Amino acid sequence: xxxxxIKIYHGPQHPGITxxxxxxxxxxxxxxxxxxxxxxxLHRGFEKLVERRTIIQAFTIVCRICxxxxxxxxxxxxRAIETLAGIEISDRxxxxxxxxxxxxxxxxxxxxxxxxSGSIGLGTVGQWSLFDRDLILDLFEELTGGRVYHMxxxxxxxxRELPDGFLDKLFELLDYLEDRLPLYDKVFFENATFxxxxxxxxxxxxxxxxxxxxxxxxxxxxxxxxxTRRDNPYLVYEDLDFEIPTFxxxxxxxxxMVRRGEIxxxxxxxxxxxxxxxxxxxxxxxxxxxxxxxxxxxxxxxxTESARGEYSYYIAGDGSEKIRRMQVKGASLIHxxxxxxxxxxxxxxSNVAMxxxxxxxxxxxxxx
Amino acid sequence: MIEKLKQNxxxxxxxxxxxxxxxxxxxxxxxxxxxxxxxNFITLSQIACADWIEDEVFTLNYxxxxxxxxxxxxxxxxIARDNSSIPTLMKLFPQAEVMERDLHEMYGMDFIGNPTLxxxxxxxxxxxxxxxxxxxxxxxxxxxxxxxxxxxxxRDVKVEIKRRRAEAKKRxxxxx
Amino acid sequence: xxFSLDIKGSITPFVAVGRVFEEPKTICxxxxxxxxxxxxxxxxxxxxxxxxxxxxCQDVCxxxxxxxxxxxxxxNPKNSSGCIPRIDxxxxxxxxxxxxxxxxxxxxxxxDCIWAxxxxxxxxxxxxxx
Ligand code: SF4
Ligand code: SF4
Numbered sequence: 149x150x151x152x153x154i155k156i157y158h159g160p161q162h163p164g165i166t167x168x169x170x171x172x173x174x175x176x177x178x179x180x181x182x183x184x185x186x187x188x189x190l191h192r193g194f195e196k197l198v199e200r201r202t203i204i205q206a207f208t209i210v211c212r213i214c215x216x217x218x219x220x221x222x223x224x225x226x227r228a229i230e231t232l233a234g235i236e237i238s239d240r241x242x243x244x245x246x247x248x249x250x251x252x253x254x255x256x257x258x259x260x261x262x263x264x265s266g267s268i269g270l271g272t273v274g275q276w277s278l279f280d281r282d283l284i285l286d287l288f289e290e291l292t293g294g295r296v297y298h299m300x301x302x303x304x305x306x307x308r309e310l311p312d313g314f315l316d317k318l319f320e321l322l323d324y325l326e327d328r329l330p331l332y333d334k335v336f337f338e339n340a341t342f343x344x345x346x347x348x349x350x351x352x353x354x355x356x357x358x359x360x361x362x363x364x365x366x367x368x369x370x371x372x373x374x375x376t377r378r379d380n381p382y383l384v385y386e387d388l389d390f391e392i393p394t395f396x397x398x399x400x401x402x403x404x405m406v407r408r409g410e411i412x413x414x415x416x417x418x419x420x421x422x423x424x425x426x427x428x429x430x431x432x433x434x435x436x437x438x439x440x441x442x443x444x445x446x447x448x449x450x451x452t453e454s455a456r457g458e459y460s461y462y463i464a465g466d467g468s469e470k471i472r473r474m475q476v477k478g479a480s481l482i483h484x485x486x487x488x489x490x491x492x493x494x495x496x497x498s499n500v501a502m503x504x505x506x507x508x509x510x511x512x513x514x515x516x
Numbered sequence: 517m518i519e520k521l522k523q524n525x526x527x528x529x530x531x532x533x534x535x536x537x538x539x540x541x542x543x544x545x546x547x548x549x550x551x552x553x554x555x556n557f558i559t560l561s562q563i564a565c566a567d568w569i570e571d572e573v574f575t576l577n578y579x580x581x582x583x584x585x586x587x588x589x590x591x592x593x594x595i596a597r598d599n600s601s602i603p604t605l606m607k608l609f610p611q612a613e614v615m616e617r618d619l620h621e622m623y624g625m626d627f628i629g630n631p632t633l634x635x636x637x638x639x640x641x642x643x644x645x646x647x648x649x650x651x652x653x654x655x656x657x658x659x660x661x662x663x664x665x666x667x668x669x670x671r672d673v674k675v676e677i678k679r680r681r682a683e684a685k686k687r688x689x690x691x692x
Numbered sequence: 693x694x695f696s697l698d699i700k701g702s703i704t705p706f707v708a709v710g711r712v713f714e715e716p717k718t719i720c721x722x723x724x725x726x727x728x729x730x731x732x733x734x735x736x737x738x739x740x741x742x743x744x745x746x747x748x749c750q751d752v753c754x755x756x757x758x759x760x761x762x763x764x765x766x767x768n769p770k771n772s773s774g775c776i777p778r779i780d781x782x783x784x785x786x787x788x789x790x791x792x793x794x795x796x797x798x799x800x801x802x803x804d805c806i807w808a809x810x811x812x813x814x815x816x817x818x819x820x821x822x
Contacts, residue, residue: 187636187637188635188636188637188638188639191637193646193653195622196646196647199649200654202754204752205754205789208789209754209785231531279717289728289729290729290730290731293729293731293732293733293788293801294732294786297785307792311730331707334705334707335704335708338701338705339704340701340702341701343698343701358558358559359558359559359609360559360610360611361559361560361581361609361611374584374585379586380533380585380586438793439748439751439752439793447577447590448530449534449577449579451561451588458561458585460561460562460579462564462577462579464566466568472568473564473565473566473567475562475565475566481611481614481615481618485614486613486614514637515636515637666816667816669759669761670759670760670761671759671773673745673746673747676745676760676773677773680772681772
């Protein structure tokens with residue numbers, strides 16, 4: 149039989165795809181000759197909805213932009229509004245926010261372990277890591293009242309005071325997680341199957357990484373040390389001592405090892421936060437005319453490091469109590485199109501899910 | 517580096533790490549390519565568009581980021597709301613392709629030279645581009661979807677208060 | 693890629709087998725229930741002795757989930773409109789903004805969060821009087 153290129157749709161119902169999106173693949177045998185990303189299965193029009201609502205009403209939907217890690221969205225939104233309205237938040241609120249962001253990062257990275265291991269058939273690891281993630285969600289439940297969508301970081305501070313004994317519980321959980329990490333190393337990161345599958349697959353071109361605007365683990369997996377927490381610090385990251393793990397190799401394995409290091413760094417950061425957290429202080433700044441407060445006609449651009457890379461918001465106010473424009477850019481927009489479409493060429497069909505997971509592509513933030 | 521830019525452009529300093537310049541629409545390609553080749557604002561992070569319907573313009577903010585990722589520069593142009601077309605930045609930054617595709621769908625402006633200006637997130641969208649201010653989501657929802665029944669007994673509280681006051685007054689009068 | 697035997701990497705994953713002997717981590721629902729943390733954002737409760745019928749909650753709710761409906765018997769003389777909120781759980785997102793803006797703090801969220809009904813259109817919820 150002659151060689152024929154066939155076209156298949158990979159997703160949106162394929163379990164290996166990271167969310168509701170699909171890839172249109174041109175296949176020659178098992179090899180991919182062309183790839184096109186399709187999104188649009190999850191468009192919810194948040195950017196439009198925000199324009200119709202007052203600021204505190206808009207606050208409740210920004211967290212829904214990213215499902216596995218909503219907090220960077222809340223932080224971006226709150227920080228942009230604070231910048232525009234000229235609100236300075238208290239130190240204690242800053243520490244609590246940083247703590248929430250780091251907890252969310254660990255939870256999200258554990259979820260990623262589940263996805264990445266599932267994509268190469270190591271389902272067991274995923275079950276463990278999802279259980280561990282649930283323990284973090286339990287803490288979130290206690291702190292914020294919600295497991296997944298926390299709606300906690302609020303323009304002006306945070307919404308609730310820490311419950312009694314929360315920091316002790318967090319401390320215990322960190323101990324537990326640290327105990328668990330060697331297990332993941334043994335079963336997943338050092339697993340011969342994973343190494344064989346991942347090393348040399350999905351290699352990002354290092355020279356164009358910075359210029360093309362790649363972020364997060366894609367850069368750090370190329371050995372380029374970039375992290376918004378360090379380069380463009382926000383909240384209290386300037387006072388905290390942490391490393392930025394990098395790994396050379398530019399492939400799926402390198403990105404996995406970067407994430408492995410990041411879980412450890414986040415745990416380290418959380419321990420420092422527990423130590424340094426100011427004992428008292430206001431958690432919420434008074435906002436004048438809470439329900440209808442206005443922001444001036446101005447615009448700003450803020451970014452936060454999420455577990456998948458830099459997350460940035462452009463927010464423009466027009467002098468009324470509504471936001472004129474909020475534009476979200478998640479890490480996945482560039483990774484899912486500019487990078488992925490190129491990266492998949494000449495890869496095997498069986499590697500698609502693995503590569504997508506390792507880039508951390510998440511369609512909700514592409515189409516908002 | 518910022519000093520260097522200051523010689524040529526009028527820079528608005530939003531904070532230590534965020535700057536803004538405003539340029540004309542025609543200069544877009546020349547300015548951005550000269551900034552990205554002579555300074556270290558080498559990458560494009562976002563193209564942010566806002567609709568200022570009262571001034572009849574869209575403002576496009578091309579947000580450039582340094583290679584250290586520590587500073588951002590917003591390059592703002594204003595374009596007419598209708599039938600405007602701007603050159604694409606795909607040649608300079610490949611990531612501009614998908615950003616422009618997104619904006620084209622949401623606002624309807626044309627990016628000359630970008631071949632991918634087809635459906636992005638919306639499929640078969642026949643109405644006006646949804647992020648333009650004149651598109652009214654509420655009206656669209658009301659004409660296209662049905663509300664679930666059973667909520668007709670909602671009362672307007674202001675009317676209700678007035679009614680009750682009047683009733684109370686009447687009762688008072690009748691009592692007398 | 694050249695084939696090379698990674699002995700350590702092939703053996704260590706077998707530590708997973710050891711976990712067969714551990715207790716299961718799941719809970720046996722419905723015989724055993726997970727304890728819901730205090731302060732969980734579940735169903736609404738409204739203390740009718742305190743609610744003043746001001747409709748702040750309706751005003752702040754961005755999902756238009758709240759209807760103000762007439763109260764059966766007047767419980768609070770300060771309730772000038774004679775209305776209390778009813779919530780459409782087909783629309784509510786449990787953001788708890790309504791409880792934040794309630795002037796007498798009569799509207800609250802409780803821990804209970806399980807809703808079952810045999811009518812698929814039945815989402816209207818009258819907050820419990822607590
Ligand atoms: S529940 Fe609270 S906010 Fe709502 S009408 Fe009653 S008093 Fe007002
Ligand atoms: S919790 Fe939020 S969505 Fe639900 S009724 Fe209250 S304000 Fe509306």
